[in-house]
Amino acid sequence: MCGIIGFTGKRAAQDILLDGLQRLEYRGYDSAGIAFFKENSGHISVRKTAGKVSDLRAIVDEENISTCGIGHTRWATHGGVTNANAHPHRVNNVTLIHNGIIENYHQLIEKYKLMGKLRSETDTEVAAAVFDANFNGNPIEAIKKGLEDIKGSFAFCIMFKNHPGEIYIVRNVSPMVATYTKEQGAFVASDLTAFIEFTNKYFVLPEYCIGKLTKDGIEIHDLEGKEVEPEYLTVDWDVSTAEKNGYPHYMIKEIHEQPTAFANTVNFRIKNNLPDFSDDGIDDSLFEGITDVTVIACGTAMYAGNVGRSLIQNHIGLPVNVAIASEFRYERPTITDKTLVIVVSQSGETIDTLEALRLAKTKTDRTLAVVNVKGSTIARESKYVLYTHAGPEIAVASTKAYTVQVAAMYLIGARIGVVNNLCEKSKIESFIADLKKVPDAIKKVLEMEDIIRTYAARMANAHDAFFIGRGLDYTLSMEGALKLKEISYIHAEAYAAGELKHGTIALISEGVPVIAIATQEHVYQKVISNIREVKARGAFVVLLSKDEKITDPSVCDVHIPLPAIRDELSVFEAAVILQILAYYTSVEKDVNPDQPRNLAKSVTVE
Numbered sequence: 001m002c003g004i005i006g007f008t009g010k011r012a013a014q015d016i017l018l019d020g021l022q023r024l025e026y027r028g029y030d031s032a033g034i035a036f037f038k039e040n041s042g043h044i045s046v047r048k049t050a051g052k053v054s055d056l057r058a059i060v061d062e063e064n065i066s067t068c069g070i071g072h073t074r075w076a077t078h079g080g081v082t083n084a085n086a087h088p089h090r091v092n093n094v095t096l097i098h099n100g101i102i103e104n105y106h107q108l109i110e111k112y113k114l115m116g117k118l119r120s121e122t123d124t125e126v127a128a129a130v131f132d133a134n135f136n137g138n139p140i141e142a143i144k145k146g147l148e149d150i151k152g153s154f155a156f157c158i159m160f161k162n163h164p165g166e167i168y169i170v171r172n173v174s175p176m177v178a179t180y181t182k183e184q185g186a187f188v189a190s191d192l193t194a195f196i197e198f199t200n201k202y203f204v205l206p207e208y209c210i211g212k213l214t215k216d217g218i219e220i221h222d223l224e225g226k227e228v229e230p231e232y233l234t235v236d237w238d239v240s241t242a243e244k245n246g247y248p249h250y251m252i253k254e255i256h257e258q259p260t261a262f263a264n265t266v267n268f269r270i271k272n273n274l275p276d277f278s279d280d281g282i283d284d285s286l287f288e289g290i291t292d293v294t295v296i297a298c299g300t301a302m303y304a305g306n307v308g309r310s311l312i313q314n315h316i317g318l319p320v321n322v323a324i325a326s327e328f329r330y331e332r333p334t335i336t337d338k339t340l341v342i343v344v345s346q347s348g349e350t351i352d353t354l355e356a357l358r359l360a361k362t363k364t365d366r367t368l369a370v371v372n373v374k375g376s377t378i379a380r381e382s383k384y385v386l387y388t389h390a391g392p393e394i395a396v397a398s399t400k401a402y403t404v405q406v407a408a409m410y411l412i413g414a415r416i417g418v419v420n421n422l423c424e425k426s427k428i429e430s431f432i433a434d435l436k437k438v439p440d441a442i443k444k445v446l447e448m449e450d451i452i453r454t455y456a457a458r459m460a461n462a463h464d465a466f467f468i469g470r471g472l473d474y475t476l477s478m479e480g481a482l483k484l485k486e487i488s489y490i491h492a493e494a495y496a497a498g499e500l501k502h503g504t505i506a507l508i509s510e511g512v513p514v515i516a517i518a519t520q521e522h523v524y525q526k527v528i529s530n531i532r533e534v535k536a537r538g539a540f541v542v543l544l545s546k547d548e549k550i551t552d553p554s555v556c557d558v559h560i561p562l563p564a565i566r567d568e569l570s571v572f573e574a575a576v577i578l579q580i581l582a583y584y585t586s587v588e589k590d591v592n593p594d595q596p597r598n599l600a601k602s603v604t605v606e
């Protein structure tokens, strides 16, 4: 989604803005622009273009010593990808950038008589016109009055003509963080990665509070004019963590970070061989007496929830419902005060997940967020939060975040079992002891990278691919298919292996790749039978299983052996293989896996 950066301070702004936008590229975008106060003047200049930040760099002035400006990467929502629709938008005295959606822009066009006066097709320009119409020389009053009319989600970064060195910020729902350092000045951004080069301390701008940034500091007031003290947070990673460090893409770097991410998420939470969330401030009363679990999430995070569902339901015996956040919001929730609601989100900003959490909170106090980004909105709004410690995930395709989300679900499931005596303690201890072995197992899988890479060449020519498995392997298949389609643009579907013959097998013809996962002993032979069914129809079968060798070579075309580990944990090994396969298929097709078309890292619009 749109990326925002703003800077006002003691040094030239342009490089900070452009470098910040480059760091925000991972969020997904299709045009870019900056605006800045001309040197020693209250006049504002704008440079913007459809295309990449590199295209923007080509049209900015080389010698720009302005010390105050704002920059934006746009992910098109209202209006196509054109220069005119790119941000910043200027209407007379007001120049602004925006992330979010103005829902009542039609009414605003009527109320402010803007028909025929706008130069773009965007809702953002309408907002600029609203603030401008309310501007009588006082920026804060203009923003307050404008907000009385503007409805929707927004993070605005605004400059007013003749107010040099000042940037005004305000948000509702859409994320926005800011910071001040004595050495540099004041920064604002849609996320911390934009200014992590300068500081690892930041605060989240409270909703409906107006921030004024100058080279001397940041003042925040609520709409009544009361001063608000920002709550600074610190992250334990720095700029090097958010760089590629010699890898060609973030995605493959992040795939390789999984053993560490897993250990960082799991190890400190194991005490006396059992999961323990006391360091997270999570009280066991959260789990005591629950009758069921609802997991709410989107995309990969939801697929991680599916793996958790399979574990909790089958081993702990509690019913688990996994809800797609965007659907949950419009359904009648069956949650009671004995339901544990787990929301899963890497970014902690996905709007549908956030709104679903808000709805769930009207039904139960037992909300637990599994989130990666510290201080994000979902983390703040959930009653409890269990942070995953994957470090920043920059590639659009989620990899290490998925692995740690599944790990977190496993820990939560085990704790539910302990607290409610739903499983023998010794069994849980043995499970946890094996869980600690997962990083080593993943390392072994990573050693197979070059072999897996050779299979990607075969995948790259496919139009369709199918991922099949049963039980836990089926839940993983969904994530495998998503990974392949989002970064290689190959149509991919996941099927429960036994369900194929109820229709979908009609799509299997000569050479169609079928990625079969068969790691679960109790259904192994059944999956092998299902594989034979597709093989008999000409499928090119890639089999992931724990067999050291396949005794009957007619079962598959390619066999990828997984290191020995208990069945419930194979999902971690197989996930890494599917990620590597998708990554190299994308590379083979000359797609940039870090920035697939049409996608955004953090989906902050509905």
Ligand code: M6R
Pocket (backbone or CB within 6 Å): 298, 299, 300, 301, 302, 344, 345, 346, 347, 348, 349, 350, 353, 396, 397, 398, 399, 483, 486, 601, 602, 603
């Ligand atoms: O930040 P979130 O985990 O809430 O994001 C949810 C999905 O948008 C996300 O998992 C998406 O499906 C992945 N980036 C795909 O790889």
